[in-house]
Amino acid sequence: MLKVDGNTRLVGILGYPLEHTLSPAIHNAAFNHLNLNWCYLPLPVESMSLNKAIKGLCSIKNFVGANVTMPYKEKVLPCLDEISSCTRVIGAVNTLHMSNNKLVGYNTDGRGFLTALVQDGGFDPKGKNVLIVGAGGASRSIAVTLALSGASELKILNRTWEKADEICSLIKSNFACHIEAFDFQSDLEYFFSTVDLIINATPVGMNRGECPFPADLISRKHFVCDLIYRPLKTKLISAAKERGAKTLSGLSMLLYQGAAAFEIWTHLDSPIEVMRKALEEALGPE
Numbered sequence: 001m002l003k004v005d006g007n008t009r010l011v012g013i014l015g016y017p018l019e020h021t022l023s024p025a026i027h028n029a030a031f032n033h034l035n036l037n038w039c040y041l042p043l044p045v046e047s048m049s050l051n052k053a054i055k056g057l058c059s060i061k062n063f064v065g066a067n068v069t070m071p072y073k074e075k076v077l078p079c080l081d082e083i084s085s086c087t088r089v090i091g092a093v094n095t096l097h098m099s100n101n102k103l104v105g106y107n108t109d110g111r112g113f114l115t116a117l118v119q120d121g122g123f124d125p126k127g128k129n130v131l132i133v134g135a136g137g138a139s140r141s142i143a144v145t146l147a148l149s150g151a152s153e154l155k156i157l158n159r160t161w162e163k164a165d166e167i168c169s170l171i172k173s174n175f176a177c178h179i180e181a182f183d184f185q186s187d188l189e190y191f192f193s194t195v196d197l198i199i200n201a202t203p204v205g206m207n208r209g210e211c212p213f214p215a216d217l218i219s220r221k222h223f224v225c226d227l228i229y230r231p232l233k234t235k236l237i238s239a240a241k242e243r244g245a246k247t248l249s250g251l252s253m254l255l256y257q258g259a260a261a262f263e264i265w266t267h268l269d270s271p272i273e274v275m276r277k278a279l280e281e282a283l284g285p286e
Ligand SMILES: NC(=O)c1ccc[n+]([C@@H]2O[C@H](COP(=O)([O-])OP(=O)(O)OC[C@H]3O[C@@H](n4cnc5c(N)ncnc54)[C@H](OP(=O)(O)O)[C@@H]3O)[C@@H](O)[C@H]2O)c1
Pocket: 109, 134, 135, 136, 137, 138, 139, 158, 159, 160, 163, 200, 201, 202, 203, 204, 227, 228, 229, 250, 251, 253, 254, 255, 257
């Protein structure tokens, strides 16, 4: 059991609303396992109080850092003293760390995705052609990480072409990775036939029965990742399995982005299997 006393170090998650966050379960299980006198709390903050809340947290002696979630991943940027170079390119922060009295911002989403892909999926994106469906914050973090990891070509498919094109401009101005944007009016059959890895970075699939694109575009040569973790078995994941493709659910990314934040705060290796078990228990049965 967690013991809370005057020496307990505080971490948490800033966002609004936070009723369904799984992060406290993952991190508190890890602290317990390693016998660390740390505690992870949900820190729900309304938009108008965000700056005050961050200033307040930073003035608390035992505050170490926080995760940042919707809707504040971009809004926290002006509150930071420092930002990691990769996070600056992504333009969104999901982890804060108080270091030498400075508030430093990181984005562990891309790193979490990459570790999940390699460790749990056994897929190395180096030299591969990748299709990312969706052009929001998760898509941007993953595009930057894959460009850094040597993916040979990225395609961004989004219902709003202009948002996909913004990611293309960002990648082209920072990396030597070939990238193009397209929308659902394009020749999907052709584009899908040219890629190795397909990533769903839209919320389409959170409602059971929805798929972000026609499932018959998937073949056994594809590796299919869905970032959605609730439900774990989305229609996309089921359809991809039926068509003989390898798959990875959003649970792994959620786990490893949390583990990366844990390592930034504690400078310790994260007890990944303890965190995975806590996450699965917190998610409950399908
Ligand atoms: N597993 C994890 O650890 C993890 C981490 C981060 C995010 N995620 C998941 O990844 C997904 C995307 O998150 P995000 O933060 O990138 O969200 P976001 O910034 O809101 O972006 C959502 C994207 O999905 C597209 N989209 C939304 N509804 C759509 C619909 N009905 N049909 C087609 N496209 C639609 C949007 O298109 P427009 O540009 O046209 O609006 C946008 O490009 C969410 O499901 C989130 O839960 C998972």
